[in-house]
Amino acid sequence: MGAMTAADTELARLAKALGHPARVAIVRRLLARGECACGEIVDGLPLAQPTVSQHLKVLKIAGLIVGEVDGPRVCYCVDPRMVRRVKDLIGGL
């Protein structure tokens, strides 16, 4: 016992993805709205569109959200399994 475990790495990876106010706000908004186009997210944040897109990418790589192309738009929503996973890992502390 002592070294960093796989669970430590997984939790750190997810926590890091949530380690920026904009990304927390995005997740919260998606949970409230169910799903949301990128533009709406941009409108709700005091950040430029490329910056928001970059934050969305971080959340997507972490697996917390998924993006579905819908015509000219991209619709984002949370992956409830990953949100559950975060809650379990934090709750397991």
Added chain:
Amino acid sequence: MGAMTAADTELARLAKALGHPARVAIVRRLLARGECACGEIVDGLPLAQPTVSQHLKVLKIAGLIVGEVDGPRVCYCVDPRMVRRVKDLIGGL
């Protein structure tokens, strides 16, 4: 509704502090042991002593742990209120 709230910033701040495997491992160890001297933490991690001390500082600034000087040693333990706070904030997602 839309902009980043104070709760978003607080959660992001705490999540960021947990956004490194070593820091998660430290918190977990402290929760398991109750309290722990710095040296024991160093021994349990594949990192140099200054690096561990730096990680401890991050956790301390975030309020997740507190350090008490005990002779030549420094005894660390988690602040249970802050751990509760993290769980509540994550659970509230």
Added chain:
DNA sequence: ATCGTTCATCGTAGATATACGATGACACAT
């Protein structure tokens, strides 16, 4: 007073994160 132990801080190199303008890619119109 000097030494050994324990831990923090300093200084620094390399990597990663954050922000945005500019540009590219794609779908849907006209």
Added chain:
DNA sequence: ATGTGTCATCGTATATCTACGATGAACGAT
């Protein structure tokens, strides 16, 4: 084909993070 609206990616500047050797500060023992 041309244009418009939507979003991703590129390029880049600045800041922050991560790691460690070297050094400093504080305590207990000799």
